[in-house]
Amino acid sequence: MxxxxxxxxxxxxxxxxxxxxxxxxxxxxxxxxxxxxxxxxxxxxxxxxxxxxxxxxxxxxxxxxxxxxxxxxxxxxxxxxxxxxxxxxxxxxxxxxxxxxxxxxxxxxxxxxxxxxxxxxxxxxxxxxxxxxxxxxxxxxxxxxxxxxxxxxxxxxxxxxxxxxxxxxxxxxxxxxxxxxxxxxxxxxxxxSHKLELQRIMNQGNLLLDSAKAFKEISAKYFERVVFLGSGPMLAIARECHLKLQELTDGQIICKHDSFLGFRHGPRAVTNEQTLLVYLFSPSDHVYKYELDLAKSIAKDPRTIECVSIGRSEDKVLHSCLNIDLNLNSNQQLNIVPATLVGQIMGYYKSLQLGLNPDNPSISGAISRVVQGVKxxxxxxxxxxxx
Incomplete structure (x- = not known):
């Protein structure tokens, strides 16, 4: 980037x-x-x-x-x-x-x-x-x-x-x-003791930034919906990523978020052939088992729903159009910080691809830097x- x-x-x-x-x-x-x-x-x-x-x-x-x-x-x-x-x-x-x-x-x-x-x-x-x-x-x-x-x-x-x-x-x-x-x-x-982890998340952030070309290519693809999935603390990061992409594209791209386990219970109905799934995988091996099961299930969908995998080494079964291994440490607490960049980078490039100004993408003025109109x-x- x-x-x-x-x-x-x-x-x-x-x-x-x-x-x-x-x-x-x-x-x-x-x-x-x-x-x-x-x-x-x-x-x-x-x-x-x-x-x-x-x-x-x-x-x-x-x-x-x-x-x-x-x-x-x-x-x-x-x-x-x-x-x-x-x-x-x-x-x-x-x-x-x-x-x-x-x-x-x-x-x-x-x-x-x-x-x-x-x-x-x-x-x-x-x-x-x-x-x-x-x-x-x-x-x-x-x-x-x-x-x-x-x-x-x-x-x-x-x-x-x-x-x-x-x-x-x-x-x-x-x-x-x-x-x-x-x-x-x-x-x-x-x-x-967090000094070492700080250096780790800085490296992870730079790794995501260095993958800008791949994110840009994904943004050039046609998709009308994006779903971000995360577990535990990463669920809120999925929510922030969904908001970031949605607001930077002025709502032209409809985004959702959920937990990996929660997605099975109804929300998965949102997926269609124009949906991109973004997996924000956990550093916990125990949690990752649940996440991988859901990702593999989606990979078997006959509609060929594309996905982006963030955090873990590539699993060929998922057929990810982009996989970024962040070399996660199972003891990490701060890994949710760099993961936030995924939604930011995707939002930035998709905003440009749609001909919008990322600094102020809201053509109608419906959203602003500091919320307006609240009495x-x-x-x-x-x-x-x-x-």
Missing amino acids: KENKSGEQSVSHTKQEIEGQPELWQSVFDLIQAQQKEIKAFLDPILNKNGLEIILTGAGSSAFVGEAAQGLVQKNSKRTTRAIATTDLVTHPELFFPKDHPVLLVSFARSGNSPESVETVNLADSFCSEIFHLVITCNKEGELFKYTRANTKTALAILLPEKANDKSLAMTGSFTSMLLSILLVSDLKNLE IYEYPEKIEHDS
Whole structure:
């Protein structure tokens, strides 16, 4: 992807932001390492509170960061952890915010100005008897970052490097930077041991970027639907990939996502001869057995449904039109970070192939960098609860 070939936009922010991610991940690691004492001093007393619950939140891609990290944060912190989108918390706070035990609300936000993100913080302060905030953001001018500066006893912000604040519509470096940040922060005591894994995911990211020509050739193929499959934490990465390809093609390519096992239970009906399956395979040999069974089943479909296989060595039975072996390590936690590039790269090239501008592919203006048109209404029980 690092060569500017015919048909590519040499000044595309999207292209530069996708390509710059491996280097950005190093900057994120260095930032977390430099702020390790401050983060630890803030989080340790909170994590030691009896009954603490962690809620990971955001809107759109930022919500998918929480979904991808949820299981790993719970495993690392040994605290009940839930990923709940701000778009759910704003409409139904009474269903999700507990009043009888402490809560750490982790907000992911590229701009920190989305109406739902700001209102979620306000509602959490109103509904929860004991609430703390960790904001992971890319914008020092955002409302969420400003909130942490005004509430230093109960809130802390991790401001990511400037290059994480994508200029293009689609979240690329911001997504992977926020995801890497929370994974590192949730396992802060083992930060030094993650240095080797950081180098591994940087290599994996570069391997995907170096496969740009193959991704470009796939994007030139005719397909009207793309389904991304993943397991465990990779399921949310499949969801992010499906959104990335769909929004970069302005909805001309309809995308779906599911787990490998879940796909059997009805969603497989979406496949036809114009469908491309993208397998985001797990580093776990146990999980891979389930995934491979489903992939082999699809390979036997008489309609010859094409597939892309990411992560494992090539299995000839699958007849993959592209296979990229990422040399996965079964002990990896961070492998979900580079896997996100699959949807980004495919979206970028398919956007160009359709004659769109990847930086701003929405011809109608239906989607924008910061969501527009959301009106926040005062929650009817908020005043009563405050009193």
